[in-house]
Each structure stands twice: as structure tokens, then as C-alpha cells.
Amino acid sequence: MACARMVKHLRLPLLLLLLALAAECNSMSPPEKPDKLGCRSPDKETFFCWWTPGSDGGLPTVHHLYYKTEGQENMRQCPDYHKAGSNSCFFSKTSIWVEYTVIVEASNALGNTSSDPLTFDLMNIVKPFAPENVTVVVNIEDSPHLTIQWHTPSNIDTKSGWVTLKNQLRVKPDKSKIWKNYASETQTHFTIYSIDLGVVYMVEVRCAIDNSWSEWSNTTFVKVPNFSRKDNSFWILVFSLCLIPLLAAMIILILKRKTVKKYILPPVPSPKIRGVDVQLLKSGQSEDVINAMLLNQRFPVMIPWKDQKEDYLIVSDKETSYLPLEKKKIFILPLAMALDSEVQSKETSEVDHFPKDSESSSEESSDKTESSQLLTKCSSANVLNDEKANQLKGVTEKIFQPFGICGYVDIPRHEHMQEADYSRVNEVNGDNILIMKKENIPHTLDTQGQEGSVPDNYSMVKEVNSDNVVFLEKHSESVNASFKAKGYIDWVNQKPKNLHMTGHSEMGVCPQLVGCEYVDTVPPPAVI
């Protein structure tokens, strides 16, 4: 009885249970086969596979991966289901250049379902991860450039040579659509120079193992600044620094323009006449001009050629009697001689020594060649009193023609010339013109004799003033008899170097330049 009651009681729940079970059993099924199998090796050593599970059929489903390599018979199970995440399998020990076959099986209480097999070679599934830590630095100092650096993906063994990485990067301005690719072999840095200022650039990097490229890295954005401030200020500084010395130079030039002008255009030397005051000339006083000219003359005013009788200063050498007469080469030029231009040119070579007149005697001695030239110039036509000259035996004449007018001292032609071959200063004209006339000198003057008084009509040279001025003493004092006895008038050149001691020096010719009183006969150079 009790059993029957229990069954009655249990019948309903059992029935309910059976119904429930029946209901559930209708939605359960074996799992769907896993899908989308994939495998990848990021380092050419290990690889992992993944799958997408299908529906589990309402029952807890377990997935198993089985693989085998070529040449093996049995499938082996995945060694590691966890390392690579869920629904994945990680293989740490692999073979290369062998064919793998992988299958994933989903199983639940109701059954198993296997995926399609996947066959691959390790070399085919090699694909590294993208490079890490990509940094881009903008540098605009010298010339704008981007410096890009990155790290190789981790866990890749490049040291043994088993893995060789190649790198590639690409850059584009954010508004452009075209990427520019650059190859970088094994180095993990790169510099790009061709960038524009004021643009935002996008940079991506990827790497490859054995020609199998990774994905592109995450994009890095950089903005290139618009202008180089340092660049500008540098040029401003350079410009201003250059400007300051330029301005200073200009100011100096303007202030010192006269000096500059003198430097650039030096004044042209104008001819100067010694003693002639240009300013005086300019002032225009004619008298002064003439005086100035005359005073400073090197070339005194020409006097007309006197054809007949010339005024000579007759000088004779008493002591050596005829001898000097014969050989006499006397040339004492009248002061009033105009210089020939040619002679002038020759004479100008001697500075200040130029024989105006009085000095010419001494000059000539020192300047023998010149005199000889000059003598030759003086043609015989200019010799006066030729007949007289011939009268004297062996009397040589020295003909000196300096300028075109020969002026010369003639030797007296008559016999008693010896006795009286002095000329008398006739007139003193001006300061520096002596006109001497040939006169018969009173016989009282015995030139040959050593003794005797100086005739009255001698005047002594008091002073040789300048180059061409002889001051004669107005009084006739008896001077040193010995000197006078010679009857010389010494023309003494003032210039010490032209001082010559003639052969008469033993006669006591005064060697001094100034204060000598006699005119000496100058031995002529190279004449006859």
C-alpha cells in the first residue's frame, strides 16, 4: 500500500522531470566546427594558432587542437593552450621546411566537430609584429629634418643570424593621400630631410623577416614649426653687424674727404723756379717779377751780340810769360751771357753749380768734357781778332761758346800785350754786371814783373757775393805786392769743390773762397 502511494506521488515529478528533460534535449547539439583557423610565427622559431569557435550546441564545449608534421602518422595535441590567449595554441618547438597539418576539434557531450585542416610550412607563416616605441623628433636648426627611431619587436633573435630584419617607413603630410616610402636596411633609425615647414606629418614603420612584412606601426603625428626663429635672428644679427662698420667707414670718409681726395688724387707737381715766388708772380707786380727773374736767373738776360769789338777781360799770366799765353785757355765769361738752351740742359744737371758766369771758369775745369763740347761749339767764326791771335805764336785761344754767343777771353794780339793785357773794369752796371773794356793799359803796369805797385786802375775783388756777383773794392789800395805783381784777378769760385788750386798756387793764390782778390787763369781743359 505504501509503495503504491509513493509511486503515485513520484509519478508527477518524474513526469515533469521527463518533460523538462525532453524540452532541453531538443536545443542541445554537438558543437559547431571551429572556424577561421590561423597560425603565425613572429620570430621564425615559435608559432601560435588560433581559431574561432562555433556555437557550442548548448553544452559546454571543449576545443582541442591536433597537429602533425609531414612524415608522422599520429596527431599530437597542442602543447600549450594558454600562452597565446583563449582559443589558441602556442608552439614553442617547431620545425621548418616541413609541412604542418593542424586541426581543431570542438567537443561537447553530444559529440565532436572538427575544423578543416590547415597545412602550412613555418616559412610561410612567418610574420613579425610591428616595431615598437616609434619616436619622431623634429629638428629645424640647420635644415629642417625628422629623426625617426624605433625598436625591433621583442623576442626576435637577430644575433645568431637566423633572423634578419629589414625595415621600412612611410611618411605623409596629414592632408595628403600619398605615402612616401623609405627603406632602412637593418638600422633602427632614419632621417628625412625633405620636409616642409608648418606641416603636420604622419609617420609609420614596419619590419620584415625574409620578405614577409609586419603590419604598420601606430601612426605618430608630428608638427613642424612654421619658421626658424633662430634662423631669422641670426641673419638680423649678421646684417646689423655688417652695417655698423659700413656706416662708420662712410662717416670717416665724409669727414676726411680732403685727405682722401689728396690720397686718391695727389696734387700734380708744378714746376718751380728756385727763388721765384709763385705767389709773387701771381700778384703781378712787373718790376718785382723782373727783379725776381733777374735775381734768380740762371740764365741772365741776353745781350745782343756785339760784332765788332767785344768786351773782354784780358788776363795774362806774367810769370810764365809766353807760355801761358800760348796755352792759355782763358775763358772768363762776361756775366751778361745768355745761356744757350742746349747748354742749359747740360748744365742743369749740375745742381746749383751751374756756371753762370763767374763760376764757369772753375766749373769748366771740373767739367772738362763739357767745356770741350762747348768749346767745339764755338766755331772759329766766333773767334775774334784772329789775326791778332795768329800773331802770337802758339797762343791758343780758348774759345768758349756756351750759349750761342761766344764770349771769350782773348789773348792780346800785340806784343806788348803782355805788358798790358788787363782790361779795365769800365763800368759796373747793377749789382752783377761788369762791363769791361779793352783798353790800353798804361804801361806803367808791368805784368811781367813781380814787383811793382798795383796800378790805380785795378780794383780788387772785395767779395764774391753769390754765384755770379763779384764785389769789387772801390778803392785801390795796395795789397799784397806779391799778389798784385802777378796782375791777376782771381776769380774765385765760391763753391769749395770747385775751388781749384791752379798752378799758380805757389804764387800764393789765396785758397780761400771768399776774400780772394785775384782772378786766376784757369787752365782750360782739353783745349788745343
Add this chain to the structure above:
Amino acid sequence: MAQRRIRGGKLVMVLCVVAMCRAVPINDLIYRASQQSDQLHALSTMLTQELQGSEVFPIDRVHACHTSSLQTPTDKEQALQVSESDLLSLARSLLQAWSDPLVVLSSSTNVLPYSAQSTLSKTIQKMQEHSKDLKDGLDILSSKMGPAAQTITSLPFIETNEIGQDKITKLLSCFRRDSHKIDSFLKVLRCRAANMQPQMC
């Protein structure tokens, strides 16, 4: 006496040149060779991808390649244990094994669909050129490395007639694998030779 000196001088010079010549270019040769092998592998990869339309799969029964009989290392550890001479020998053998098949391939392009023909012939021509360059370089390299490097395993290619399309794809897959082997071996060799220059690895 002077002549002897001159001769001696010349000899020294020649020795110096030879020594220098020997010392320097091995690294350069290896570097150049690895570049060539890389190019070759890239070409073959591109070709197979184009023809098969997929990057990775499917691979046909590559274990039936005519070069399968050659024993090569099967993983990284094994490969790193192979000596340089052996690595070079393996590379040369594989390279030698493909000179004939490439010729056959180049003459068999007409069986392919028209669109693929020009690509195939151009690429195969380039592969032949690279292969020839590499072969010459490796010959020189092996002469410097001793007798072990000189041995070449003969891997004859039997087919001489035109082959069908399926054979072409299989052949191209085999070539892809073998070119990868060559490339890997040479890169390992390159890294070993450049001990002083880690940037070469």
C-alpha cells in the same frame, strides 16, 4: 744584384696584394651573395602568391620535390650547428639543382592563363639571372673556404618536357622552399663571418 732586388720587391708586392685581396672581400662576397639570395626568394614568393591567389595556403604536396632527398637542417638549433662549409655546400647544391627546372618553367608558361603568362615569364627570367649571379659568387666563395665547401650533391631534375599547370604550381612551391633554404643558410653564414660587425646580422 739590382735585378734580384727588383724581383724580390715585386714578389713582396704581389704577396701583399694577394694577401689583401684574400683578406678583405670574403665578407663582401658573402654579403653580396645573401643579397642575391634574398632577391631570389622575394621573386619566388611573389610569383607563388600571384598564381595561387592567397598568401599562405594552400601548399601542395611539397614533400615530393626533386630536392627532398637532400638532408637539410629542420629547425633553428640544427641549422646553427652546421659548419660554414656545409652550409655553403648545401646552398650550392640546391642552387645547382634548380638551373634546369627554371629553364623548363620558362618554356612552359603558355599553359597558364593568358593574364599570368607575361608575369610568369618575366619573373622566371629574373630568377634565372639572380640564380646565375649567385652561383658564380658562391663558386668563388667556396674556392676560398676549402674542399668541404666544394662538394655539390647532385639532384637531377627528371622532367624535360613541358609540364602541366599543376606541375608548374608544385614546382614553384618547391622552388620557394628551396630558395628560402638557400637564403637562410647564407644569412647564417653572413652573420658568422661578420663577427666584428654585429650590424651585418
